[in-house]
């Protein structure tokens with residue numbers, strides 16, 4: 001049985017096919033960025049939010065339809081309490097500082113993750129961000145907060161079981177339709193900044209066929225140059241989705257070599 005998705009770019013104009021529809025990012029390195037400047041780790045996260053706001057715009061300008069970022073993992077509660085509370089406060093500050101701008105720029109904001117244990121204030125801020133941008137269509141920014149890829153699989157299974165679905169009706173498509181980001185295509189490109197080479201429980205189900213890109217650049221320093229390097233590397237990848245193909249890697253000959 002062939003469960004692999006077919007290439008979602010098949011049939012697109014070549015120049016469009018080179019641009020990922022969905023980019024997922026693990027924004028790592030904020031703490032080290034701050035420490036290098038003798039600043040508290042939370043300052044790195046604060047500058048990280050500014051970097052994120054710039055990158056959303058850059059992704060939209062390049063025709064990317066979905067940007068999903070890992071802002072707070074299910075495991076991040078284990079961090080020192082001042083960092084955890086700093087991150088929570090930062091979200092509230094970020095919503096009041098940037099919501100109007102993002103809404104005006106055509107960004108739709110969606111929050112994914114377990115909201116049951118975040119504060120009422122934070123839940124209200126998320127709701128405000130989602131409602132204020134619900135009509136926007138230029139790019140969707142999905143912010144994964146109190147999220148884990150394993151949590152997502154478990155919550156999808158729970159919903160299916162709660163609906164009384166018979167076991168023989170459960171397949172990949174049904175499970176995918178219950179995942180938190182079922183409104184988005186699977187990520188084409190998965191970027192992790194900060195030099196670590198792992199997925200760390202971000203979108204485990206959805207990244208089965210994503211192209212992975214790792215960079216030493218620390219997240220607050222990630223700008224257009226780094227984004228374009230990742231996109232150029234992506235455009236050179238030969239995406240096969242489990243098939244054998246005789247063709248050359250997509251337009252590889254037309255592109256400059258990786259720098």
Ligand code: FPP
Pocket residue numbers: 027028029030031032033041045048049052070071072073076090091094095143194
């Ligand atoms: C990893 O860097 C980063 C995080 C755990 C948080 C990322 C969050 C933001 C950029 C803020 C997002 C907020 C909103 C409102 C979307 P790290 O702390 O693990 O860095 P290190 O590896 O250098 O220690």
